[in-house]
Amino acid sequence: MNQNIKGICFTVVGGCCWGMSGVMGKYLFDAKDLTATWLVTVRLLGAGITMLLFLYQFKGKSIFFVWKRKDSAISQMIFGIIGMAMCQMTFFLAIQESNPGTATVIQYSAPILIMVLFAFVEKRFPKKEEVFVLIIVVIGIFLLATHGSVKNLVITHAALFWGLLSAGAFAVYNVQPRKLIQEFGTLETVGWGMLIGGILVTPFTKVWNVPGHWDIVTVSMTIGVVFLGTIVSFSCYLHGISMLGPVQGSMLGCVEPLVATILSATVLGQAFGMIDVVGILCIVGAVTALTVVDA
Template identity: 55%
Template sequence: MKKSAKGMCFSIIGGACWGLSGIMGKYLFDAKGLNAMWLVNIRLLLGGCFMLLLAFCLRKQRIFDVWKRKETAGKQLIFSIFGMGACQLSYFLAVQYSNPGTATVLQYIAPVLILLFNLAVEKRLPQILEIVVLTAVVIGVFLLSTHGNIHGLVMTRQALFWGLIAALTCAFYSIQPKSLLETFGSLETVGWGMLLGGIFLIPFVKIWEVPGIWDIQTFALMAGVISIGTVIAFGCYLQGILILGSVKGSIFGCVEPLVATIFSVLLLGQAFEGMDVLGIVCIIAGVTALAVFGEKK
């Protein structure tokens, strides 16, 4: 398989797994009484331990190489807290306050934020296509959040706020860890990111205070959130980013909002109105156009 095809597959698998994890998380919130902060904290800690154990089996003591230099250690800490931890927490808070489809579509504007970052770095004005994409995404977010009525929101302020924060942090971790991924690999970078991000959240979450109803279904969904939605999703996505670059890799994860939206309807009974659908189409179409017709970054 060509390198670009491998990168595309990794990004698509990562995005699909994220979409499924949002569905599982929403069910745990609504039916089992769990909350986003506790779920994310456990997800990060257990997912990080699993990935580091796997990395140790493959690379032995080399998994500690990132801590041997101040520069790489600092980058890893920044990624752990402001990339991995912040992204997962903000996304699941958006899911908790809205639904997986809306949360993932809002998070999906991350490639546009990456585009704005690249424009600033390159010190240039946007091209016509980029202006069209930016406009489509702004319109899409406006329709999703207001249904075209400028006088009020149709989603909660918490949902909109955390959805936009999720997009910002998603853009951050698509750009910031590139040198770590190239030097140490995705297993170590993601593993340390999850573990340290989880440790950072412990004082704020109090994970020893276990919420919700625990039965076989709860344990099974938690296992799915950790394995499918954390280990597989982040590992595949960041490997795709490493191969394709931040813009292309994040765009090929477009299956995430599609998977989340479709399964929100089929499994959770979530109803989307015409304005919701139009907003979703504007965002996905605009960002996908950037991948298909935009110049390679």
């Protein structure tokens, strides 16, 4: 198996695991009465501690270097609060209020927010193709949220709010930690971000008050969200990106909303009409096109 095929396999597996974790989370919310805030807190703490312990076995005390300088420590804290805690909390709240497919697709509009942000920072007007892509994404979100009628919101206000907020937080996740990753490494940055985010939200989510109905299925699904949907997905996706490069990797990343949508319909029985499909295709297609244009 050559390097390119390996990279594709790793990237696709990572995206599939992310899509599956959203579906498992929705099942836990609906069937087992768990809450998004509790599940995300456990996910952040569990995955963060596991990743850092794993890294410590190979890199030792070097994983603590990020905390030796004020600027890097502040940057790591910001990433933990917004890039990890806020990003995952709003995403799972959007899933809780709607379904994994809709929440994932709305969050997938984050590259458009990044495009607008960079145009603002660089003090330039967006390019024609960027404006076109932005319009298509807005149309896609409009179709998903209203089915084409301005008087009809087919998802709850809370679902739309959390979904758009998760897209903003995901944009921060993609842009803010670049210097940290370059200097200290991807897994270290993500591991500390998860642990810090989990610690900071714990007093508010009161993780010690365990909700829901617990049995072997609840335990298995929770472990799946923490490890399959976090550790395995991040490791595979980032390893695949390192082999393929960011352009091809980002294009393959569209497997996540597709998997989430398909599993939502087939496993959870969520109904998706033709207008929903058109909206999903608008967003996924436009973001993929933007990746190609930027390349």
